[in-house]
C-alpha cells in the first residue's frame with residue numbers, strides 16, 4: 001500500500017486564506033490554513049491540503065421532478081498539520097450550516113472552494129468530524145475537452161459522474177484522486193424510483209411519506225471521482241460471479257434488451273480479470289445503464305461503471321471492469337498519470353480478445369503502427385499526437401495517445417520482458433498498490449525492478465518521446 005507523505009500535502013498556505021486567520025480562537029493549539037489545492041499539474045485547485053479524509057457519510061434526498069437535492073455530508077478526516085481553517089471543494093449549491101466536532105463553524109465560499117474555520121483549531125494528527133448541510137439544484141460542469149461531468153439529469157432522474165472534478169457538483173469533499181476514503185451514501189427518492197450507488201446495498205427502507213431510502217456501503221478506499229449516485233426507474237438484476245462477488249446491475253428499461261448480452265458476460269469477465277490481474281479488488285461488481293443519450297462516455301465508477309445507454313460491445317464492459325484494478329484500486333497520484341488508468345484498461349481489452357482466440361495484442365500493436373483500420377478502427381486515430389505520460393494540457397488527459405499509445409507502452413514491455421515476466425508484472429503492480437495511489441515514476445521503477453530489464457528506451461521513445469515511435 002502506498003500513502004502520500006504528509007509533507008507533500010502540507011503545501012504552503014495560500015495568501016488569500018490568511019485573511020481568515022486573524023487571531024487564534026483560544027485554546028493551546030495554533031493551526032494554520034490548509035492549502036486550497038494540491039497543485040495537481042492539470043487541476044491545481046482540485047483537492048485540498050492539510051488533512052486526509054477517512055470516511056464520507058452522504059445523506060442525499062433527491063426529487064427528480066424539480067431537480068432539487070438536499071444533502072448532509074459527514075466527513076471524517078485526519079489533520080496532517082495544525083489547522084486554523086481548511087477547504088473543501090464544492091461547485092454551486094447553497095451551504096446552510098457547517099459544524100466541526102459538533103460545534104458550529106464559520107465558513108465562506110470563493111469559486112469552488114468552501115473554506116471552513118472551526119471554532120477551535122485542529123491539532124496535527126487529530127481525527128475530526130465535519131458536518132455540512134447543503135441544498136439546491138446541482139449543475140453539470142463542462143470539461144476542458146467539451147464533455148459534461150458532475151450531476152447530469154436524465155429523462156427520468158439524474159446521475160453523478162465525477163472524472164476528473166465533477167463530484168464537487170453534488171457533494172463537498174477533498175476532490176483529488178490522491179485522497180481516497182470509504183463511503184456510505186444514502187439516497188432518498190420518491191416512490192417508484194430506484195437509487196443506485198457504489199458498493200453494497202445495505203438497506204432499502206420505505207419512509208412514512210412514501211419515499212424510499214437506499215443505503216449504499218463502500219468499505220474499500222475510493223477516489224471521489226469514482227463516486228456515483230444514479231436515480232431513475234431502473235430495472236435491477238442481482239447475482240453472483242462463480243467465485244462469489246456480488247453483482248448488481250441497474251438498467252434503464254429501454255436499454256435492457258440491448259444490454260443483456262454484454263452484461264451477461266460480466267461474471268466471466270470478473271473471473272478472467274482475477275486470473276490475469278490478481279484478486280478482484282472489491283466486494284461487489286455490476287453496472288448502471290443510463291437512458292440512451294444521457295452522456296457521451298462510459299465511466300468506471302467504483303464497483304458499478306456507468307454506461308450511456310446499452311454498452312454496445314463486450315469490449316466496453318471489459319474496459320470499465322479492468323479499471324476496477326487499474327484506476328480504481330491502483331489510482332493515479334495526479335491527473336498526469338491518467339495513462340496508468342487508460343493504457344491498462346485498453347490493454348486489458350486486447351488481452352481479453354487474445355485470450356478468446358480473437359485478435360492478439362501483437363496484431364493490435366502492429367495495426368496501430370501501420371494504421372490498419374481493418375484490425376482496429378482506432379488504428380488511424382491521432383494515437384501518436386503526444387506522449388501518453390505527458391499530455392499537453394487538461395483537455396488532453398482523455399486523448400487517444402493516453403489510451404492507445406498507453407496500451408502500446410505495455411506491449412513494448414511485454415516484447416522486452418517476455419510473457420511470463422510481463423504478466424507477473426501486471427499482477428504485482430495491482431497487488432503492490434492495491435487500494436492506494438501510484439505515479440508514472442513509480443511504475444517505470446517497478447517495471448524495471450520486477451522484470452530485471454533495462455526499459456529506458458521504452459520510456460524515452462514510447463512513454464515520453466514527442467516523435468511518433470516506429
Ligand SMILES: [Zn+2]
Pocket residue numbers: 300319320323341342345
Ligand atoms: Zn477507461
